[in-house]
Structure formats: structure tokens, C-alpha cells
Amino acid sequence: MYYSEFSTPLGTMYAVADSQHILGLYYQGQKYCPDMSQYQYEPEQWLLEAATRQIQRYFSDPCFEFDLPLNPNVTSFQKSVLEVLRQIPAGETLSYQQVANRLGKPTATRAVASAIAKNPVIIVIPCHRIIGQDGSLRGFAAGLERKRQLLVREKGSSRAAA
Structure with missing residues (x-):
């Protein structure tokens, strides 16, 4: 397995x-971020280059739709939760309860909150779009300030605001 840093x-x-x-995609210092020393540093590996380009594109266009082959190592329940997250458009949010309801649970x-907290593909699988039932920002493995900034970027995007 390989990793890059950007x-x-x-x-x-x-x-x-x-x-x-x-x-996986992780912020440095993020909760649940694995130790990168277990991987080979290979910044020119094609998938890592694609991930870097697409994340950078997202930051210039928060409505950008990712097209990366993903295979996060998660349980079947976590996979179902992450699939619900992938359906949330930029500029929109759901509560943890709404995610549980969409799963029929x-x-x-x-359990939904725990699965979201352990999302190994941050931003591409938009766990930052999950908020508290009362509209407050709740847990984000990369920090609430990053979560706030991601949501502000998306809400301010012309396509998301339309």
C-alpha cells in the first residue's frame, strides 16, 4: 500500500x-488517522495523484463530484452509512437521526454517529455534511473548525446556493 501527502x-x-x-483520505492529526509509516511513500502513484488533483479541484469548486475508485476497509454497516453520506449534495446537510432513518434503523x-466518525475517506465521502438534530455542528474527526469551513465553502458555492 502507498501514501502521499499534499x-x-x-x-x-x-x-x-x-x-x-x-x-483513505485523512487530515494530518485527524482522529483515526493511521500511522503513515506502515505504507510506502509514493507520491507519483497514479491513484494518489488522482486523489490529490480531485481534492484540490474540490477546494476550487465545492460542488465538484469525485470520481475515485474507493475501497475503504469498513464493516457492512459502516459501508451502508457511508453510502447514505455519498448521496448528500454539496451545500446540504442531514442530521445523524436522518441518516439512521434513511437506513431504516x-x-x-x-451506531450511525460512530460509523460516521470513523469514515476513512474524509471529504470524498462527505461526513462533514452531518450535523446535530438541532442544526449544531457535532463531532468531526478532523476538527469542528474544518467542518465549519467545509460547510461554509459549500453553502457559498454558486451551484450549491442555486
């Missing part, structure tokens, strides 16, 4: 991939 307006990110899939809010 800069974004909100700090340094790491991309992790095997030969066919992106396995209205009593699973805590």
Missing part, C-alpha cells in the same frame, strides 16, 4: 491507496 487550504492531507483503490443513531 496541502489543502485547511491543512496537510494524506491519501492512502493500493494498486486499484483509494483506501431509526434507533441506531449512536
